[in-house]
Amino acid sequence: MPTYDFTCRDCNHSFALLLNIKDRDKARCPICKSTSLVQRFTGLMYKASAKTDSGGRKSCSGKSCGNCAGC
Numbered sequence: 232m233p234t235y236d237f238t239c240r241d242c243n244h245s246f247a248l249l250l251n252i253k254d255r256d257k258a259r260c261p262i263c264k265s266t267s268l269v270q271r272f273t274g275l276m277y278k279a280s281a282k283t284d285s286g287g288r289k290s291c292s293g294k295s296c297g298n299c300a301g302c
Contacts, residue, residue, distance in 0.1 A: 240267040 233252065238245045239260035248258055259266055 236271040236273045237268040238271055239263060239265050240269060241265040245271070 232249050234247050234249050235255055235258065236245070236247045237258060237260075239262065242260060242263040242265065244260055244262045246261055250258060255270075257266075258268055260268065
């Protein structure tokens with residue numbers, strides 16, 4: 232489940248909630264219980280997988296990094 236960041240229009244409280252995407256419109260402010268919220272876009276988390284060589288072992292992205300555990 233993704234975390235959504237909101238600011239309440241009524242009390243100006245900023246908070247984050249862990250919600251299903253279908254429940255995002257049902258979010259309430261934990262302080263005043265208002266549903267008048269503005270979703271804040273604070274960042275994006277991206278996780279890349281390590282590249283592997285033909286033998287299935289982790290390999291570098293092409294730069295020489297000596298003790299690479301998979302870039």
